Amino acid sequence: MDFIFNIEGGDFTNAGFASSEVKKILKKLNVDPKITRRVVVALYEAEVNVVAHAYRGVIHVDIDTDHIGIVLDDEGPGISSIEQAMQEGFSTASPKVREMGFGAGMGLPNISKNADVLNITSEVGKGTKVEIITYLKPQ
Amino acid sequence: MTVKEIIETLQLTLVGGGQGMDKEVTGAYTSDLLSDVMGNINEGNVWITLQTHKNVMAIASLRDASAVILVKGLQPDADMLEKANDEGIPVLVTELPAFEISGKLYQLLFK
Numbered sequence: 001m002d003f004i005f006n007i008e009g010g011d012f013t014n015a016g017f018a019s020s021e022v023k024k025i026l027k028k029l030n031v032d033p034k035i036t037r038r039v040v041v042a043l044y045e046a047e048v049n050v051v052a053h054a055y056r057g058v059i060h061v062d063i064d065t066d067h068i069g070i071v072l073d074d075e076g077p078g079i080s081s082i083e084q085a086m087q088e089g090f091s092t093a094s095p096k097v098r099e100m101g102f103g104a105g106m107g108l109p110n111i112s113k114n115a116d117v118l119n120i121t122s123e124v125g126k127g128t129k130v131e132i133i134t135y136l137k138p139q
Numbered sequence: 140m141t142v143k144e145i146i147e148t149l150q151l152t153l154v155g156g157g158q159g160m161d162k163e164v165t166g167a168y169t170s171d172l173l174s175d176v177m178g179n180i181n182e183g184n185v186w187i188t189l190q191t192h193k194n195v196m197a198i199a200s201l202r203d204a205s206a207v208i209l210v211k212g213l214q215p216d217a218d219m220l221e222k223a224n225d226e227g228i229p230v231l232v233t234e235l236p237a238f239e240i241s242g243k244l245y246q247l248l249f250k
Contacts, residue, residue, distance in 0.1 A: 012194060013218065041177055041202075044198070044201055048174075101171050101172050101173040102194075104172040106178065
């Protein structure tokens with residue numbers, strides 16, 4: 001099953017929409033709630049990253065019999081050092097975003113903790129692609 | 140203990156999401172950093188915070204929180220309230236600061 005969601009940069013009102021839809025779908029499919037939680041935490045953080053940092057993005061969700069694959073592809077400033085971005089506490093979020101309680105530098109570490117596979121590729125000035133894979137059965 | 144019992148015992152004001160009053164409370168998590176809550180709150184927990192925007196309800200719903208308590212008499216933004224009513228997650232207001240309401244709720248749930 002494939003699902004596509006669009007994200008607008010800066011639109012915090014709708015942040016979490018894709019995560020909420022994916023949660024409903026996984027519940028209907030009787031996916032183990034522990035796995036659903038991992039998928040939802042990782043997807044929400046990735047979604048918020050696009051809203052907070054990029055101009056726009058597309059989310060592709062592929063639900064297969066043995067895994068859930070999520071790809072977030074955004075047009076935005078990109079990440080100059082992925083290694084630095086992965087560090088807990090590192091953030092380039094604006095003061096406005098931080099005031100809302102985002103931008104604590106916990107998003108990417110949260111994704112990493114909740115994904116079985118995480119691939120991030122980025123080109124400065126173009127955008128970032130985040131791939132998250134969660135297995136439905138222990139590997 | 141249900142959300143309703145907590146409201147009565149701690150004299151909280153229900154401002155929205157009243158359909159969820161019978162939800163069972165498993166504990167609580169106090170934090171204003173959204174990613175911290177996203178990563179650490181457990182199902183059925185009450186979330187104690189000073190954040191009053193719509194994203195609070197998105198996280199409360201995604202992580203199956205039983206209720207949200209706003210501290211220091213803070214009121215939810217209109218779109219937060221609307222989402223609370225849509226999702227049926229109670230939003231409660233206390234005049235107390237986070238430390239005091241967290242302590243009282245801890246006493247009530249675990250002592």
